[in-house]
Amino acid sequence: MLEHSTMKKNSKGIERREKLIAKAKSEIETFARSIGFDLVGFSQAKIDKKYFDIYKKWLGKGMNAGMEYMAKSAQRKDASKILPNAKTVISLGINYFHPQENQKLSQEEGIIARYAYGRDYHKIISKKLKQLEAYMKEKFPNDFTKSYVDTGPILERAYAETSGLGQIGKNGCIITKTFGSWIFLSEIITTVELTTGIGQESFRTNIPQAPLVAGRGRLKETFLTNSICGSCTRCIDACPTKAIIAPGIIDARKCISYQTIENKGHIPKRVADAIKKTKRIFGCDICQEVCPHNMGKQKITTHSEFLQRIAGDKIPIKKILTIKSDEEFLHTYAGSPLMRAKLRKLASTAKIIAS
Numbered sequence: 351m352l353e354h355s356t357m358k359k360n361s362k363g364i365e366r367r368e369k370l371i372a373k374a375k376s377e378i379e380t381f382a383r384s385i386g387f388d389l390v391g392f393s394q395a396k397i398d399k400k401y402f403d404i405y406k407k408w409l410g411k412g413m414n415a416g417m418e419y420m421a422k423s424a425q426r427k428d429a430s431k432i433l434p435n436a437k438t439v440i441s442l443g444i445n446y447f448h449p450q451e452n453q454k455l456s457q458e459e460g461i462i463a464r465y466a467y468g469r470d471y472h473k474i475i476s477k478k479l480k481q482l483e484a485y486m487k488e489k490f491p492n493d494f495t496k497s498y499v500d501t502g503p504i505l506e507r508a509y510a511e512t513s514g515l516g517q518i519g520k521n522g523c524i525i526t527k528t529f530g531s532w533i534f535l536s537e538i539i540t541t542v543e544l545t546t547g548i549g550q551e552s553f554r555t556n557i558p559q560a561p562l563v564a565g566r567g568r569l570k571e572t573f574l575t576n577s578i579c580g581s582c583t584r585c586i587d588a589c590p591t592k593a594i595i596a597p598g599i600i601d602a603r604k605c606i607s608y609q610t611i612e613n614k615g616h617i618p619k620r621v622a623d624a625i626k627k628t629k630r631i632f633g634c635d636i637c638q639e640v641c642p643h644n645m646g647k648q649k650i651t652t653h654s655e656f657l658q659r660i661a662g663d664k665i666p667i668k669k670i671l672t673i674k675s676d677e678e679f680l681h682t683y684a685g686s687p688l689m690r691a692k693l694r695k696l697a698s699t700a701k702i703i704a705s
């Protein structure tokens with residue numbers, strides 16, 4: 351009898367705790383949406399070992415290319431290594447899609463990846479993260495938060511998938527039900543307990559499901575199980591440099607995105623040839639453009655900052671090659687993600703396309 355009443359008390363306690371968590375989550379989500387986040391999800395601070403193992407393998411094979419900062423590994427396993435006593439990671443997604451007008455591309459132009467059309471997302475999203483952190487400080491004055499967008503030592507896609515924002519496709523991208531893969535990710539790590547360990551958004555697919563066989567027998571490993579991709583291999587086949595070396599795994603050394611944005615040195619001939627052919631002067635969207643999950647999901651972003659044209663969809667090669675100084679470059683592209691590559695890099699890629 352006594353045991354029964356203790357159990358009843360315990361289960362009431364659990365129920366009450368779950369209700370409190372659900373209420374807090376719902377309030378945070380409502381606030382996050384009110385300041386412009388399109389997707390919100392919650393996961394535990396410690397990531398499932400499978401993601402960390404994949405990352406370690408990727409790192410071990412040198413697929414981080416020259417991105418030395420990617421070797422900072424301990425924190426990527428567990429967000430409490432970044433923020434002591436962290437319990438939860440709140441993953442946030444923002445749609446950045448706009449239709450691109452590449453069809454009319456002339457010989458003398460280079461294509462800019464969609465994410466770099468307007469203002470740099472790091473600045474815009476950081477501001478929103480600060481607002482959300484301030485809101486959380488008000489609600490939970492004794493707790494702490496730490497936020498990141500892109501640059502932190504955290505596996506953003508792994509947390510996004512765990513929290514239910516979407517699923518990782520064979521192109522490595524988080525694909526969401528509402529916006530396809532055209533989203534930026536960011537997160538808030540917090541000491542507030544906000545999970546019961548369950549993701550939120552379920553994802554149904556119309557892509558034919560079949561046992562996973564990666565493109566044309568080239569790939570021996572099939573990492574993705576229960577994939578939203580089914581038997582599709584469009585991204586793997588379309589990648590002009592074969593940088594998707596296994597489902598979900600990108601070798602940065604072969605990736606046009608890495609070579610045109612991050613690599614400050616020489617571009618290997620094979621990748622340079624592909625850059626010339628595809629005219630990708632800054633970043634690359636090919637493995638997303640061919641994805642059936644992105645077709646018909648292309649809701650134009652409601653965030654006007656991403657639509658304020660700075661770099662635009664394409665850039666005349668001549669324009670880049672005639673910029674004389676870093677000052678002139680800054681004057682033309684201030685606030686744009688192009689600033690990351692710097693004039694020297696853009697000019698050398700422009701020369702590859704013009705050659």
Ligand code: B12
Nearest residue numbers: 401463500506507508523524534535573598600607633634
């Ligand atoms: C380094 C980096 C790059 C490098 C390397 C890319 C790579 N795939 O690793 C380069 C410069 C090439 C790059 C390119 C791009 N990037 Co980038 N990049 C990053 C960064 C900083 C780290 C990624 C990382 O940790 N790589 C290591 C690998 C091992 O991890 P991962 O790619 O996240 O892969 C994980 C999952 O895919 C998963 N996984 C893979 N296979 C399987 C299989 C199974 C079974 C399971 C369970 C899991 C699993 O495990 C991996 C480890 O957790 C993140 C921001 C961040 N801090 O996370 C942005 C980020 C991934 N990039 C982003 C974007 C937008 C791009 C580009 C589209 C930009 C462009 N247009 O040029 C391209 C896309 C290229 C591609 N197809 O991935 C977005 C992705 C948004 C999304 N919807 O997914 C991020 C999240 C930035 C952001 N804050 O929005 N990027």
Ligand code: SF4
Nearest residue numbers: 589605606634636637
């Ligand atoms: S971004 Fe371009 S080069 Fe990189 S994996 Fe995708 S299609 Fe290949």
Ligand code: SF4
Nearest residue numbers: 519520579582585641
């Ligand atoms: S193109 Fe096909 S295989 Fe690639 S991510 Fe999309 S659905 Fe998956």
